[in-house]
Amino acid sequence: MSKTRRQIAERVSIECSIDMRDSKAILDAIFQQMSDALARGEEVKLSGFGSFRTHVSPERMGRNPKTGKPALISERQRITFKPSKALVGRLAQGDK
Known part of the structure; x- marks a missing residue:
């Protein structure tokens, strides 16, 4: 079973005794910082x-799965x- 962003935010909200809105904001800020760092190559x-x-x-060279013809990837x-x-x-x- 996979975990959704909402499920993670709910768990953080419960375990940290914070409002769900604040939990979502914190989670979004963390993911944004991670995304920004990766986009910069960090x-x-x-x-x-x-x-x-x-x-x-x-x-590299690959193949078109429908036609089997070589294709440049x-x-x-x-x-x-x-x-x-x-x-x-x-x-x-x-x-x-």
């Missing part, structure tokens, strides 16, 4: 969680995530 490190960074995938920027050792350990233990 790495975003969240201690105990992991790191987000941008990576440039070089131009242009260079593009991607976001990668590397989990922290703490997160990997927690997932290995089966904590939910």
Whole structure:
């Protein structure tokens, strides 16, 4: 099951005893700061969680899945995530 932004905001609201509107605003500000940093090419490190960074995938040849004809796939920027050792350990233990 996936978590939505609203579900996360509700949980933050409950655990921090703050208004839902404030929780949403805080969550939006965090995501905006992360997005802005990644757009500038900066790495975003969240201690105990992991790191987000941008990576440039070089131009390459691929295939059109409908026709099977070769097609050039242009260079593009991607976001990668590397989990922290703490997160990997927690997932290995089966904590939910």
